Amino acid sequence: MRDFDYVVPKSLDEAVARGKQAEHRFIAGGTLLVDLLRLDVERPAALVDLNAVLSERISWAPNGLTAGALARNSDLADHPDVRRELPALSQALESGASPQIRNLASLGGNLMQRTRCAYFRDPGVAECNKRRPGSGCAALEGYSRMHAVLGGSRACIAVHPSDMSVALLALDAIVRTRRSQGGREIAIADFHALPGETPQVETALEPGEIVTEVFVPASGFSRRSAYVKVRDRAAFAFALASAAVALELSGEKIATARVALGGVATKPWRALEVEAALLGRPPTRETFEAAAKLAANGARTTPHNQFKVELARRVVVRALERAAA
Numbered sequence: 168m169r170d171f172d173y174v175v176p177k178s179l180d181e182a183v184a185r186g187k188q189a190e191h192r193f194i195a196g197g198t199l200l201v202d203l204l205r206l207d208v209e210r211p212a213a214l215v216d217l218n219a220v221l222s223e224r225i226s227w228a229p230n231g232l233t234a235g236a237l238a239r240n241s242d243l244a245d246h247p248d249v250r251r252e253l254p255a256l257s258q259a260l261e262s263g264a265s266p267q268i269r270n271l272a273s274l275g276g277n278l279m280q281r282t283r284c285a286y287f288r289d290p291g292v293a294e295c296n297k298r299r300p301g302s303g304c305a306a307l308e309g310y311s312r313m314h315a316v317l318g319g320s321r322a323c324i325a326v327h328p329s330d331m332s333v334a335l336l337a338l339d340a341i342v343r344t345r346r347s348q349g350g351r352e353i354a355i356a357d358f359h360a361l362p363g364e365t366p367q368v369e370t371a372l373e374p375g376e377i378v379t380e381v382f383v384p385a386s387g388f389s390r391r392s393a394y395v396k397v398r399d400r401a402a403f404a405f406a407l408a409s410a411a412v413a414l415e416l417s418g419e420k421i422a423t424a425r426v427a428l429g430g431v432a433t434k435p436w437r438a439l440e441v442e443a444a445l446l447g448r449p450p451t452r453e454t455f456e457a458a459a460k461l462a463a464n465g466a467r468t469t470p471h472n473q474f475k476v477e478l479a480r481r482v483v484v485r486a487l488e489r490a491a492a
Contacts, residue, residue: 168204168205168207169207169210171211171213171214172212172213173213173214174213174214174215174216175216176215176217176219176220177219177220179220179221179377179379181220182215182217182220182377183346183375183377184347184375185213185215185375186374186375186376186377187347187374187375188212188213188375189212190210190211190212190213191211191213191214192209192211192213192214192215193214193215193217193377194214194215194217195216195217195218195236196271196272196273196276198268198271198276199272199280203281206290207290208288217236217275217377218237221235221236221377222379222380223235223237223238223239223273225243225246225248225249227248227249229385230385231382232248232249232253232381232382232383234274234380234381234383235379235380236273236379236380237273238273238274239270240260240263240264240268240270240272240274240331241260241266241269243256243260243274244256244257244260245257251390252389253334253338253383254390255338255392255393255394255412255413256334256335256383258394259330259331259394259411260330260334262330262394262396262409263329263330264403265402265403274331274378274381275378277331277332278329278331278332278335278342278358278378278381279370279378280328280329281297281328281369282328283328283405284313284314284325284326285310285313286304286305286309287325292305296322296366297323297325298367300365300366300367304321304322304366306323306324306325307321307324310471311469311471311472312471312472313326313405313407313472314469315431315432315433315472316431316432316468316473316475316479317428317463317465317467318361318432318433318434318436319433319467320361320362320364320433322362322363322365322366323362323366324362324469325362325366325433326405326431326432327429327432327433327434327435328405328406329429330394330396330406330409330429332355332358332429332435333409333410333411333428333429333435334392334411335381335383336427336435336437337392337411337412337413337425337426337427338383338389338392338411338413338425339383339384339386340355340381340383340384341353341354341355341384342354342358342378343379343381343382344372344378344379345377345379346373346375347375350379352382353371355381355435356437357371359371359434359435361433361434362433366433386415386423387415387423388415391413391414391416391491392411392412392413392425392490393412393486393490394410394412394486395409395410395482395485395486395489396408396409396430397409397430397478397481397482406430407430407475407478408429408430408475408478408479408482409428409429409430410426410427410462410479410482410483410485411427411486412424412425412426412427412483412486412487413490414450414490414491416450416491419450420448421448421449421450422446424446425437426438426445426483426486428462428479428482428483430475431466431475431478431479438461438462438483440461440464441459444458450487452484455487455488455491456484459481459483459484460480462479462480462483463476463480
């Protein structure tokens, strides 16, 4: 591990200024960053600790949920208003990692977490465009069972690992940030970047920009929501495929639908074609199965991850059934 400085800023503005400097990294819970330091994947010149300048407050108001970037995953999952009003978010958080990690990991860090691609996490593998831009992508010709079938490019097919971000996408969340020019709001759908030719650019954040809080608006569909995750182990495992869904019913018909996928794409993935196929239909298994056939439209598979196409369809059906119930 490379030696680094440890900085505790006195204000959020100081933290932003520090973060704009080359090779400076922000740290909050550190549950991923410390791993990457130990693996020699991240080699910062300095760590800028955000714990003294951000909020961990979680509050519910008639217009929705506001959660500070330092809110711990376990506190957010267990919050009674989140359980009642945003069940998909609570379920997604509880499905992630382990209790020990959830007790320390932060909301902001969860949004910013980097891929668990084995090639990215192994500095002995030279070909990784996220780690070494322009070096290639070892996963394209290597073992790719855990990799993306949606949103990939010739430069990268690494899956985004966050469960929480999938639920936030289905719930139309907004990410609030601070940068040197002041604060701004970013729709969660625009927050994570597709790899394209620049997979090292993973979010819409500018250098030094800090996530300060997340807002999830109250809606007609947020209470009728669910998250389903399929993985290799019952705990402490990343999604092979997952789905966060939300429904609003009008009589016996679906008036509004949100469907987001995880474990199958390079960023949390909104299944717009599935949503369109649900509208105006009765909330039955037949409706859900017909719509779910569209979940992986446009998929580009390898021999190792082809199974994810069918798995994505099945998790969508299961999640829709739970939300409708």
